[in-house]
Amino acid sequence: MEILKLTDQNIQDEHICCAISDKKCLNGYDKKKQWLKTAFKNGYNFQKVDxxxxxxxxxxxxxxSWLPLIGNNFMVINCFWVSGQFKGKGNGKKLLQQCLADAKGMDGIIAVSSDKKRPFMTDPKFLKHQGFEIIDEAKPYFKLWGLKTNANAKFPQFMESATSGNCPNKAGITAYYSNTCPFTEYYTNGLLRDYAKRKNIPLEIIPITSQEEGRKMPIPWIINSVFYNGELVSLEMKVERHLDKLLQ
Incomplete structure (x- = not known):
């Protein structure tokens, strides 16, 4: 199976893997494609098995990168997903090798993950198996994984402002999201807004629309995050069960 690179020329005709048949996320799917068109101009890569x-x-x-990171000359993995029938067949390693090839001349690759497998994060077991090591940490469970191709290089780090695990708003629900994922628009501006209204809970939704805004995040994550009274609750889209548990 060949690897296909998405570009300005083919993105309208190619699917972007996530939410392929999820009709309720069509708006977010279109916004992700629009986001990619802009990001491609700054060296962003989307590679998929065809x-x-x-x-x-x-x-x-x-x-x-929009992530709150300090460093230079490293490639940053944003999203890395191999699912269903395509798992366990070497596809993950093949895609990582493509990333390494595109990072030629750089000092290495880094990825934000966690202490264990969590939704929308690269599997830390896979990263460790491929030679990555933990190079920095942020509350409550974020880990920055790194792989050097230049032994003398200095690894990047999380910005200090993104390590507390808390957000400034201490009243009710605070949600951050970006259109880097096609699911966020529906679940954040749709379901989460409806949930807060039903429960009569104050809600602040903060879209991340630029690199500057991403680098001001209170955690090293820009896809989707939900806080309650200032404390991180979840990175998942379907966050109602987490909130219900807290409210009880």
């Missing part, structure tokens, strides 16, 4: 499924990797030079 099949109809979730088998892809997204990465960008740290200089153009």
């Amino acid at each position: 099949v109809r499924g979730k088998v892809f990797i997204e990465y960008t030079p740290i200089e153009s």
